[in-house]
Amino acid sequence: MQQHADRPRTDDALNALLRPRSIAILGASDTPTKLSGRPVDYLKRFGFAGRILPVNAKRDQVQGLTAYRGLDDIDGDIDLAMIMLSAEQSADAVRACGRRGIPAAILGGSGFAEVGGRGVELQEDLKAAIAESGVRVLGPNCLGMIASRERALPTFTSALDEDADLVEGPIAFLSQSGAFGGFVFNAAQNLGIGISHYLNTGNEVDLSVAELVDGLVRSDDTEVILAYLEGVTGGRRLLDAAREAHERDKPIIAVKVGRSEAGARAAQSHTASLAGEDAVFDGAIKQYGILRVDGPESMLEAAQIFSTGRRAAGRRLTSLSVSGGAGALMADAAAGHGIEVRAWDEEWQRTMAAAIPVYGSPRNPVDLTGSLIAEPDILRRSLKVAVEHPGTHMIAVLLGCADNCADTLIEALDEAYRSTDRPFVVVWTGGSGRPRTRLRELGIPCYTDPAQAARALGLLADFSLRPALPAPVRPADVDTGAARAVVSRARAEGRTQLDEYESTQLIAAYGVRAAASRPAADPDEAAATARELGGPVAVKLLSERIGHKSDIGGVRLGLDGAEAVREAAEDVLRVAREAGVDDARVLVQRMAEGGGTELIVGVKNDPVFGPVVVTGLGGILVEALADSRVAVAPVDTVGARRLLQSLRGSRLFGEVRGKPARDVEAAADTIARLSWLAADLADELAELDVNPLLLAAVGEGASAVDALAHLTPVNSHRDPVNSHLAPTDSTRAPVN
Numbered sequence: 001m002q003q004h005a006d007r008p009r010t011d012d013a014l015n016a017l018l019r020p021r022s023i024a025i026l027g028a029s030d031t032p033t034k035l036s037g038r039p040v041d042y043l044k045r046f047g048f049a050g051r052i053l054p055v056n057a058k059r060d061q062v063q064g065l066t067a068y069r070g071l072d073d074i075d076g077d078i079d080l081a082m083i084m085l086s087a088e089q090s091a092d093a094v095r096a097c098g099r100r101g102i103p104a105a106i107l108g109g110s111g112f113a114e115v116g117g118r119g120v121e122l123q124e125d126l127k128a129a130i131a132e133s134g135v136r137v138l139g140p141n142c143l144g145m146i147a148s149r150e151r152a153l154p155t156f157t158s159a160l161d162e163d164a165d166l167v168e169g170p171i172a173f174l175s176q177s178g179a180f181g182g183f184v185f186n187a188a189q190n191l192g193i194g195i196s197h198y199l200n201t202g203n204e205v206d207l208s209v210a211e212l213v214d215g216l217v218r219s220d221d222t223e224v225i226l227a228y229l230e231g232v233t234g235g236r237r238l239l240d241a242a243r244e245a246h247e248r249d250k251p252i253i254a255v256k257v258g259r260s261e262a263g264a265r266a267a268q269s270h271t272a273s274l275a276g277e278d279a280v281f282d283g284a285i286k287q288y289g290i291l292r293v294d295g296p297e298s299m300l301e302a303a304q305i306f307s308t309g310r311r312a313a314g315r316r317l318t319s320l321s322v323s324g325g326a327g328a329l330m331a332d333a334a335a336g337h338g339i340e341v342r343a344w345d346e347e348w349q350r351t352m353a354a355a356i357p358v359y360g361s362p363r364n365p366v367d368l369t370g371s372l373i374a375e376p377d378i379l380r381r382s383l384k385v386a387v388e389h390p391g392t393h394m395i396a397v398l399l400g401c402a403d404n405c406a407d408t409l410i411e412a413l414d415e416a417y418r419s420t421d422r423p424f425v426v427v428w429t430g431g432s433g434r435p436r437t438r439l440r441e442l443g444i445p446c447y448t449d450p451a452q453a454a455r456a457l458g459l460l461a462d463f464s465l466r467p468a469l470p471a472p473v474r475p476a477d478v479d480t481g482a483a484r485a486v487v488s489r490a491r492a493e494g495r496t497q498l499d500e501y502e503s504t505q506l507i508a509a510y511g512v513r514a515a516a517s518r519p520a521a522d523p524d525e526a527a528a529t530a531r532e533l534g535g536p537v538a539v540k541l542l543s544e545r546i547g548h549k550s551d552i553g554g555v556r557l558g559l560d561g562a563e564a565v566r567e568a569a570e571d572v573l574r575v576a577r578e579a580g581v582d583d584a585r586v587l588v589q590r591m592a593e594g595g596g597t598e599l600i601v602g603v604k605n606d607p608v609f610g611p612v613v614v615t616g617l618g619g620i621l622v623e624a625l626a627d628s629r630v631a632v633a634p635v636d637t638v639g640a641r642r643l644l645q646s647l648r649g650s651r652l653f654g655e656v657r658g659k660p661a662r663d664v665e666a667a668a669d670t671i672a673r674l675s676w677l678a679a680d681l682a683d684e685l686a687e688l689d690v691n692p693l694l695l696a697a698v699g700e701g702a703s704a705v706d707a708l709a710h711l712t713p714v715n716s717h718r719d720p721v722n723s724h725l726a727p728t729d730s731t732r733a734p735v736n
Contacts, residue, residue: 013136014215017104017145017207018197020080020152021050024071024102026093027084028054028062035108035156036084037063039144042153042160049151053078071100078102081135082144082154087111087122090140091129098133106154107139112203114141123205130206142202143178146185148195149221157200159186169194170223171303172216174209176201176230184228184296192440193303196221210234214241217250224306226299229256232281235609239632242288243469249311251463252290253302256281279614280606283630287639289466291459298455304445305456310423311464314393316340317457318386319365320379321398322372327365330398330427330450337458339394341365348389355381372399376408383416394423394457398450399435406435410442417444423460425453472636475511475673480680482509487684487711490544496686496711499544501587503707507690510677512670514704515694517589526569527562529588536560536591539568540706541576543584547708552579558591592703597652597662598692599702601671603633603678605686605712611678615640615671617649619692625649633675640671653695662695666702686712 029037040063043052054062057069068074071081081102083093087109097105112123123140130137138145144155148168153160159182167189175181178200185198197216201209209227214237216222225245232238245252258278285292293299317339321327331341343363344352352362356378361367366386372378379397386395397413417424425445428436439446447453486506490498498506504514516533519542520526530537541554549555553575556568569586576584600618605611609632616628629643644650644664653662670693678685688709695702 011215013103014207014212016079017106017136017138018147018215018219019150020104020147020154022053022076022078023048023050023080023082023152023154024053024055024068024074024078025082025084025154026055026071028056028067029084030056030059030062032063038156038160039082039084039154040065042155043151046151046153046160046166048153050079051076071096071102074100079104080152080154081105083107083109084156085109087119087140091122091125094126094129094135094137095133097135098129102135104136104138106142106144107137107202107205108142108144108156109139110141112140112205114203123203126205137206138199139202140205141178142200143182145197145199146195147197155198155200157182157185159183159189162186164189167192167194169196169307170221170309171195171226171307172197172199172219172222172224173226173228174199174201174212174216175228176204176209177228178202180296181228184226184300187296188300188303191300191304192437193300193307204233208234208237210237210241213238213252214244217241217245217248217252223250223309224303225250225252226303227252227254228296228299229254230258232256232608235281235284235606236632238290239284239288239609242285242290246289246466246469251302251306253299253306253459254285254290254292255295255299256292277606279628279630280609280612283612284609284632287631287635288469289463291463293455293459297452301447301452301456302459304440304447305423305425305460306463308423308443308445310421310460312393312423312457312461313464315461315465316342316391317394317396318344318389318392319396319398320368320382320386321365322368322370322400322402323398324361324365324367326398326400326427326429326450327367330396330454331365333451333454334396334457337454337461339454339457339461342391344389344391348385348391352382352385355385372409373402373405376405376412379409380412380415383412384419387416387420387422392422394425394461395420396425396427396450396453396457398427398429400429401431403431403434406431406438410435410438413439413444414442417442423457425457427453467642470635470639472634472639472672472676474634474676474680477511478673478676478680479509483677483681484684487681490711495544496713497544497547498709498711499542499587500540500549500707501542502544503688503709504704506688506709507674507677507704507707510673512673512690512704513701514707515589515592517587520569520586520588523566523569523573523586526586526588527566530559530565531562533588533590535593537565538589538591539565539572540587540589541572541581541584542587543576543581545581545583546576546579552576589705592694592696592705596694596696599667599695600628600689600691601667601674601693602687602689602691603674603685604688605678605682611675611682611685613640613671613675613678615643615667616647617652622691631675633678635672635675637665637668637672640668640675641665643671644668660697663698663701664695665698666700667693667695670702670704684711686710 031037032041054067056067059067112119143157148166319330349362357371360369436446518529539556541549598619602614611633617625690704
């Protein structure tokens with residue numbers, strides 16, 4: 001068969017996967033409780049309206065349905081195949097699907113790359129089968145998927161063992177963990193959170209989370225996407241999907257394990273995929289508006305409020321509580337998520353005071369008092385005022401127990417909820433739980449703890465008020481040709497490390513200012529160079545073999561006068577000889593005047609997200625401070641400024657103890673320029689550190705004091721034409 005000859009369009013294959021009208025189950029068992037019998041059982045039990053086509057070479061019937069010996073025995077089109085066969089049989093089954101014209105398949109079997117050894121070989125054979133057949137494959141090593149509206153359940157998850165119907169809704173859920181994903185799906189259903197699709201991606205030999213997110217974002221029946229991630233492949237594809245989601249006002253909420261070293265190791269062994277550097281992941285998704293939460297509980301809290309489709313016009317919350325203590329808890333929790341519980345002005349306090357008992361508090365948070373239990377109409381009156389208040393962006397109502405008057409309170413809550421389009425949540429603590437269930441059935445987000453509600457409201461406000469996504473424009477004065485010339489000279493000599501002088505030339509091609517410097521071959525030339533540069537100078541060891549000069553004593557600072565420079569150069573060259581460095585020269589560099597705040601700006605070519613830029617407080621304290629932020633390159637000055645302002649130590653950029661404010665605009669410009677260097681030379685540049693970047697007072701600019709660049713090894717050279725890591729337009733860098 002010619003490779004890809006009959007490959008269906010990707011959107012057609014995804015549609016067949018997400019909305020199948022006919023499903024063949026290869027290896028279907030007659031026993032409903034077996035893993036290979038569950039897909040047929042679920043499809044029957046939940047009322048799949050399409051064709052259920054069990055394939056079993058040894059039986060004429062499976063669970064009361066006609067069984068087929070093979071795919072060729074089935075008449076008509078088949079949208080989706082669920083392959084419940086061994087790893088050894090799976091590749092040939094995919095080839096058979098391709099011959100039959102089936103656009104999509106789910107591979108439930110395990111024993112592939114996740115187990116190593118022979119499993120790796122079987123996964124490679126599976127990849128070849130996918131390429132030959134053109135079938136789009138979910139898995140292997142996955143539990144399958146659920147499409148609630150279509151009642152399509154080609155899955156063997158245990159999440160459906162309970163005798164309960166599916167709760168449909170606008171939320172899609174993707175999980176790289178099968179069992180854990182099933183637990184979360186089940187928890188969502190128990191909370192009344194409606195799911196449109198649940199997909200477990202397994203080893204992602206073909207279809208990845210990124211591609212599925214992209215497909216779901218474009219789906220009319222999905223408004224919110226949840227994702228449980230253990231590792232990410234195709235990072236730029238994920239960011240493409242995030243951009244599309246941003247434009248369509250569809251939030252993506254992600255849990256990603258691997259924040260800790262132990263978490264990353266566990267994720268790697270479990271899914272056979274590289275977890276990647278968490279700081280890069282975190283920076284990339286924040287930049288593109290994906291909301292990251294710590295765990296499934298927070299994810300489901302957010303799902304409740306986002307499923308309403310409501311958005312916040314600001315961050316001000318009005319809180320009404322049956323208990324003053326609960327109101328105080330809500331205010332504290334809200335503040336921790338950037339939500340303001342601001343006291344109302346006197347006129348509106350008087351209006352609220354008329355709606356509540358005289359011993360209540362009309363300030364915000366509003367204390368309705370325990371009289372609410374005896375007089376539930378207090379809630380209706382106070383909510384009417386809250387809904388009319390012009391300074392309220394969100395509303396939270398805190399109640400507890402009160403099962404005996406719950407129906408009346410719920411009626412008032414529902415009436416108020418329907419009367420406004422503002423985000424509106426209820427915290428109902430204690431009691432039987434029946435009121436919470438009823439409120440969720442009415443579509444009103446309901447929690448048991450103020451902290452839960454505050455987290456959800458904070459995420460909603462973050463998403464509602466999100467900044468525009470980056471569309472950076474390349475600075476007009478960059479000289480990509482000059483930068484590539486520096487790289488070419490090093491390549492011609494077989495080197496992958498540039499020395500400091502070459503690295504300075506590289507960044508200068510992109511308009512980054514550096515302290516004046518010049519290389520010298522010997523002490524006499526160093527002394528002469530110092531006279532020409534003027535002022536105090538530094539003498540540094542210059543060698544492409546030494547990255548961190550100070551580690552071997554290869555730096556001398558604050559030198560004034562030819563003799564001092566000559567002696568320092570002799571000393572540095574002696575240190576180099578003792579270290580076995582035979583290509584050493586020295587770099588004579590004019591010392592910066594007046595000091596400044598030290599930053600680090602670095603770029604690297606990340607294996608998942610491509611070129612990224614890193615910035616933080618730098619100098620000799622960079623490791624100790626561990627205060628840095630990451631963004632996908634390129635960025636504009638607005639994005640760069642946002643990175644700087646998000647640093648924990650950003651107060652150092654303002655006036656501190658009589659020292660003038662720092663030139664943050666110059667730092668942002670430098671970061672943006674270096675990010676373009678990373679993007680434009682993604683095929684050549686592995687890493688670049690500018691440390692420190694000295695940030696002077698406002699209006700005096702920023703200057704690179706030290707720079708060091710590493711090139712990609714020859715055998716990992718990227719083709720800039722075919723790589724999605726390098727921008728292909730003269731002014732913009734698309735995310736592909």
